[in-house]
Amino acid sequence: MGRQLERAILNLSGDDLWRLLKMRQGETFYTAKQLPFTYAIRGGEMFVDRRSKSITKATFLKALDRIKADPEKITGPKSLNVFGAPYIFALLRSLGEDCGAAEQV
Structure with missing residues (x-):
């Protein structure tokens, strides 16, 4: 995911x-293939406008745990090996960039 992004996500x-x-x-985000998407959260579920099924909070936590366990191994969405990986990866990358920028200020 990149050193700075990893550090921000790992924290x-x-x-x-x-x-x-x-x-x-x-907000509008973009997958690794540059497909735009937005999402809404209701309770412990995220609903992406490009999908008919929800992505649960538990799935995000599983992805975060996998990144923390071996950040070097996470090179793209598929390496997360969770449902909704393209969206999760895009959001973590974006949040990591934002957190990394905030750390520099």
């Missing part, structure tokens, strides 16, 4: 991640 707790995701819902 997030699961609750912090979910709180950040709630704050950013409705």
